[in-house]
Amino acid sequence: MKTPYSITTPRFLLLGDSHAGVIGKAAQARELPFGGGPLGTGRDFAVDFFSLARNDVVFRDGEMDRLYRQALDTLKVPQLAKVSVPLVSTIGLSLHYLATAPNWTCYQNAHGELDDGFLAGPLFEAVIDTLSRPALAFYEQALALNLKVFAVLPPQRVPELSDTRVFMAAQSLLIERLKGLGVELIDVREAANDEQGFQREAFCEVDDPLHGNLAFGELIVEQLIRRGV
Numbered sequence: 001m002k003t004p005y006s007i008t009t010p011r012f013l014l015l016g017d018s019h020a021g022v023i024g025k026a027a028q029a030r031e032l033p034f035g036g037g038p039l040g041t042g043r044d045f046a047v048d049f050f051s052l053a054r055n056d057v058v059f060r061d062g063e064m065d066r067l068y069r070q071a072l073d074t075l076k077v078p079q080l081a082k083v084s085v086p087l088v089s090t091i092g093l094s095l096h097y098l099a100t101a102p103n104w105t106c107y108q109n110a111h112g113e114l115d116d117g118f119l120a121g122p123l124f125e126a127v128i129d130t131l132s133r134p135a136l137a138f139y140e141q142a143l144a145l146n147l148k149v150f151a152v153l154p155p156q157r158v159p160e161l162s163d164t165r166v167f168m169a170a171q172s173l174l175i176e177r178l179k180g181l182g183v184e185l186i187d188v189r190e191a192a193n194d195e196q197g198f199q200r201e202a203f204c205e206v207d208d209p210l211h212g213n214l215a216f217g218e219l220i221v222e223q224l225i226r227r228g229v
Contacts, residue, residue: 010035010075012150012229013083015068016090017042019154019211023088026217032225034088035074039064042094045135055081057141080141086148086229088186092135093154093174096210098128099166119169128170132177139183150227151178152186152220155212156199168197184227188219 014020014027014036024037040049040061049064050057056079059065077083107123108114118124129136142149153171158164178185192203192212203216 008033010085012086012088012224013071013075014088015039015071016088016152017045017094019090019094019152020088022205022212022214022217023090023152023220024217025214026221029214029218030221030225032221032229036071037067039067039091042097045091045094045138046097046131048134050134050138050141052141053079055079055145057138080147081145083145083147086150086224087142088150088152088224088229089139089142090152090154091138092132093151095154095167095171095174096157096159096162098131098170099158099162099164101161101163101166104163104166114165119165124169125173128173129177132174136177136181139178139181143182149183150186150224150229151183153189155204155210155216156189156193156197157204157210157212158198159209186220186223186227188216188223191219192216 010033012034014024014034016023016038017040018038020036020038024034027034039059044061044064049061050059052058059068072078072080072083075083075085104114107118139149139151153175158167175185189197192199194200199212199216203212203219205211205213
């Protein structure tokens with residue numbers, strides 16, 4: 001009896017920032033073939049990082065576009081519209097970058113407190129929407145090309161130079177925006193987090209204040225498999 005996929009047929013296209021790395025490693029450990037991997041850093045996706053092309057996207061940075069084309073080659077397709085497997089992405093979800101603390105001091109008083117209601121207000125939404133617009137536009141294009149799209153929430157780790165309040169509020173807003181577009185979320189917070197809502201040590205990369213480890217990647221891959229990838 002034939003199975004839907006051979007052992008070498010890619011099951012998904014992986015595109016993202018450095019958080020995509022452990023997803024790829026976990027998929028390899030499960031012998032789950034895929035194409036792609038990290039294309040850049042979180043800040044690379046907070047600018048106008050791609051342009052539209054017929055049935056495709058073009059990354060403005062030459063190295064990012066080279067890696068993207070390499071991923072398409074793995075899937076043996078010439079353009080994004082020809083991808084028949086799900087897109088798994090961490091693009092636009094580098095919340096630690098969005099929450100970089102010095103960028104938010106202008107909204108705080110002398111005691112470091114934000115105005116009541118600021119994180120739920122229109123100004124905060126406008127700032128996050130502006131920073132996230134390129135990434136959200138990328139997801140819109142992928143959906144318009146009829147791809148099934150999964151966005152993976154990042155490790156719940158807030159490094160020293162980021163503001164925890166902004167991290168969590170931005171995450172809630174982006175979840176709302178992504179769901180509104182029709183993007184499906186891969187969310188392993190219930191399995192990976194402690195009672196305070198932060199990533200448990202068992203799922204943190206050693207000597208690294210930001211990334212998840214292989215065990216974290218395995219949680220993500222397991223959820224992808226359960227979702228039909």
